[in-house]
Amino acid sequence: xxxxxxxxxxxxxxxxxxxxxxxxxxxxxxxxxxxxxxxxxxxxxxxxxxxxxxxxxxxxxxxxxxxxxxxxxxxxxxxxxxxxxxxxxxxxxxxxxxxxxxxxxxxxxxxxxxxxxxxxxxxxxxxxxxxxxxxxxxxxxxxxxxxxxxxxxxxxxxxxxxxxxxxxxxxxxxxxxxxxxxxxxxxxxxxxxxxxxxxxxxxxxxxxxxxxxxxxxxxxxxxxxxxxxxxxxxxxxxxxxxxxxxxxxxxxxxxxxxxxxxxxxxxxxxxxxxxxxxxxxxxxxxxxxxxxxxxxxxxxxxxxxxxxxxxxxxxxxxxxxxxxxxxxxxxxxxxxxxxxxxxxx
Ligand SMILES: Nc1ncnc2c1ncn2[C@@H]1O[C@H](COP(=O)(O)OP(=O)(O)OP(=O)(O)O)[C@@H](O)[C@H]1O
Ligand SMILES: [Mg+2]
Numbered sequence: 001x002x003x004x005x006x007x008x009x010x011x012x013x014x015x016x017x018x019x020x021x022x023x024x025x026x027x028x029x030x031x032x033x034x035x036x037x038x039x040x041x042x043x044x045x046x047x048x049x050x051x052x053x054x055x056x057x058x059x060x061x062x063x064x065x066x067x068x069x070x071x072x073x074x075x076x077x078x079x080x081x082x083x084x085x086x087x088x089x090x091x092x093x094x095x096x097x098x099x100x101x102x103x104x105x106x107x108x109x110x111x112x113x114x115x116x117x118x119x120x121x122x123x124x125x126x127x128x129x130x131x132x133x134x135x136x137x138x139x140x141x142x143x144x145x146x147x148x149x150x151x152x153x154x155x156x157x158x159x160x161x162x163x164x165x166x167x168x169x170x171x172x173x174x175x176x177x178x179x180x181x182x183x184x185x186x187x188x189x190x191x192x193x194x195x196x197x198x199x200x201x202x203x204x205x206x207x208x209x210x211x212x213x214x215x216x217x218x219x220x221x222x223x224x225x226x227x228x229x230x231x232x233x234x235x236x237x238x239x240x241x242x243x244x245x246x247x248x249x250x251x252x253x254x255x256x257x258x259x260x261x262x263x264x265x266x267x268x269x270x271x272x273x274x275x276x277x278x279x280x281x282x283x284x285x286x287x288x289x290x291x292x293x294x295x296x297x298x299x300x301x302x303x304x305x306x307x308x309x310x311x312x313x314x315x316x317x318x319x320x321x322x323x324x325x326x327x328x329x330x331x332x333x334x335x336x337x338x339x340x341x342x343x344x345x
Contacts, residue, residue, distance in 0.1 A: 002021060002022070002023055003021065003022040003087050003090045003097070004019050004020065004021050004087070005019070005020045005083045005084075005086050005087040005090065005100055005105060006018075006019060006020075006083070006101075006103065006104045006105070006133070007019075007020055007079070007080060007082075007083035007104060007105055007106050008079075008104060008106060008120075008124045008127060009073055009074075009075055009076075010077075010120050010250060011329060011331055012250070012284075012286075012324075012331040012332055013123050013243075013246045013247055013250050013333065013334075014123075015120075015123050015124055015127040017127075018069065018070070018073070018075065018080075019067075019068075019069040020066065020067075020068060020069075020080070020083045020084050020086075020087045021067040021068075021069055022064065022065070022066050022067075022084075022087040022088055022090070022091045023064070023067070024060060024062045024063070024064055024091055025062060025063040025065065026062065026063065027062075027063035028063055029059075029060075029061040029062055029063065029064075030063055030064065031045050031059065031064045031066070032063075032065050033045055033066045033084075034065065034066070034067050034068070034071065035066075035067050035068030035069060035070075035071045035075060036068070036071065036072065036073065036074045037068060037075050037080070038074065038075060038076040038077075040076065040077055040078045041068070041075045041076065041077070041078075044078065044080055044081045044084055044109070047081055047108075047109045047111060048081060048084055048085045048088065048109060050111040050112075050113075051081075051085060051109040051110070051111060051112070051113040051159055052085065052088070052089075052113075052159075054111065054112050054113040054159075055113050055159055055160045055163070057092070057094070059088065059092075060092055064088070064091075066084055066087065066088075068080065076283060077118065077119070077120075077283075078108040078118060079106035079107060079108060079119075079120065080106075081107060081108050081109040082105050082106060082107035082108070082109060082115065082136065082137075082138075082159075083105045083106065085109060085159060086100055086136070086162070094163060095166060099166055100136075100166075102133050102134055102152070103128075103133060103136050103154070104124060104127070104128045104131075104133050104134070104135050104136075105135065105137070106118055106120070106121065106124055106135075106136075106137055107136070107137055107138040107141075107156075108138070109159065112158075113158050113159040114157060114158040114159075115137075115138035115139065115140075115156055115157060115158055115159065116138060116140070117138050117140035117141050118137075118138065118141065119249060119250055119251065119252040120249055120250050121135075121137050121138075121144045121145050121249060122144045122147060122148065122242075122246050122249035122254065122259075123246045123249060123250065124137075124145075125137070125144070125145040125146075125147070125148030125150045125153070126148045126150075126242075128148065129148045129149045129150035129151070132151065133150070134150060134151050134152030134153060134154065135148075135150050135152075135153055135154070136154040136156065136162060137153070137154070137156075138155065138157070139155045139156055139157040139175075141155065142155025142175025143175055143176065143177060143178045144245075144249060144254055144259070145175065146174070146175045146176055146177035146178075147177045147242065147245070147259050152174075153174050153175055154172055155172065155174075155175040156172055177259070178259070187227050187228045187230075187231060188228065188231055189202070189203075189225075189228040189231060189232055191228070192221065192224065192225065195221060198214070198225055199225070202225055202228075202229060202232070203232060205229075205338065205340070206229060206232045206233050206234070207234065209338045210338065211338060211339040211340070211341075212338075212339075212340045212341070213302075213340075213341045213343070214226070214340075214341070214342045214343070215342075215345055216342075216344070216345070217344060218344060222300075222342035223300055223342060226267075226298050226300065226340055229265065229296055229298070229340065230262065230263070230265040230296070233263045233265075233295070233296065234263070235261065235262070235263075236260065236261065236262065236263055236294060240294045241260055241261065243293065243334065244260045244263075244264060244293055244295070245259045245260045247290055247291060247293055247333060247334070248260060248264075248291065250285070250286060251285055251286050251291060253291070262295075263294055263295035263296065264292050264293070264294070264295035264296070265292070265295055265296045265298065266288045266292040266296070266297050266298065267297075267298040267299075268297075268299070270299070270300070270301050270302075270304035270305045272288065272305070273306075273309070274306075274308055274309050274312050275287065276288060277289060277309050277312060277313065278290075278312045278313065278315075278316055278322045278324070278335075279322050279324040279331070279333055280324045284324045284326050284331045286322070286333040287322060287324075287333075289313060289316045289317075289322050289335040289337060290316070290322050290333035290334065290335045292335070292337040293333075293334050293335055293336055293337060294336060294337075295337065295338070296337065296338045296340055297337040297338070297339050298340045298341070299339070299340070299341045299342070300341075300342050301342065301343065301344075302341040302342060302343040303343055313339075316337075317335075317337070317339060320334060320336040321333065321334055321335060322334075322335040
């Protein structure tokens with residue numbers, strides 16, 4: 001018997017369709033996971049086994065093969081737990097063969113079968129909406145998914161609640177979309193005494209999104225002025241808010257699934273590494289320059305930054321995209337930022 005359940009892989013904030021296929025064959029009992037899984041995906045076998053046991057299901061004593069297709073794409077992250085579990089449950093008859101066809105699913109399972117939040121639910125839900133599918137995701141990510149306009153959103157706290165929802169015994173109510181409450185502006189530009197021309201320059205830069213370099217002796221108030229910039233930035237437009245939130249979703253920075261309402265303000269320390277600044281690392285996460293997309297990247301003590309890090313900012317600032325090269329692919333994150341820098345003469 002063959003079963004297919006749809007899920008996704010991420011390449012930057014782009015979403016690639018992935019199929020989870022399950023085959024129950026004759027032979028020794030065992031569970032094989034193929035399709036270039038990384039360590040977190042490989043370990044999902046153990047989590048799924050425990051989660052299924054927690055809800056009273058045992059895997060059949062058959063030779064079970066799980067394939068993540070396309071097989072030549074590296075799969076990383078813990079969000080494959082849920083689609084694999086759903087595929088196995090469909091294979092053993094918990095769900096009817098095409099009950100879950102119109103859904104895309106992602107989520108991490110705990111050993112007690114509860115569903116834990118994962119990164120990237122917002123872009124996944126947007127992809128689901130585009131292809132007129134629903135999405136099954138952890139309850140903690142429901143608010144995020146609700147922004148996509150995807151038709152049917154099942155935001156479940158646990159695996160058993162997914163079963164109950166589709167059996168109709170306990171239907172989950174659809175999540176509501178929430179906007180992050182505007183955080184208190186602790187620092188107000190009105191606190192700055194005098195400095196009229198500097199304040200004017202800051203206002204002009206904020207209104208027009210211009211880059212800004214402040215040069216002055218220690219104690220002149222450069223850091224103080226820059227910290228008051230978030231308070232006078234214009235609000236995000238809806239399309240910008242979605243784009244910013246997608247980046248933050250992929251980076252795991254969306255708090256409690258609410259969409260961003262303010263322009264990001266990132267002020268990395270001058271000891272920041274190249275990977276943290278422009279993106280990269282083993283999982284090619286977005287860097288500070290992308291997390292500041294549609295907002296401000298503030299580099300205090302500019303000359304203290306490593307030369308290589310500053311050079312690496314050149315391409316993202318010129319093109320508005322930070323390209324991260326990986327062993328097997330290139331990932332590009334948007335990075336349209338307003339650069340504000342401060343230095344001593
Ligand atoms: N115009 C001003 N109005 C009110 N407070 C000020 C003003 N200028 C400086 N200050 C005070 O001086 C402190 C030092 O300023 P700040 O740290 O911003 O200087 P800086 O230019 O960043 O110096 P450094 O080059 O050493 O980093 C501020 O925290 C603030 O309390
Ligand atoms: Mg300073």
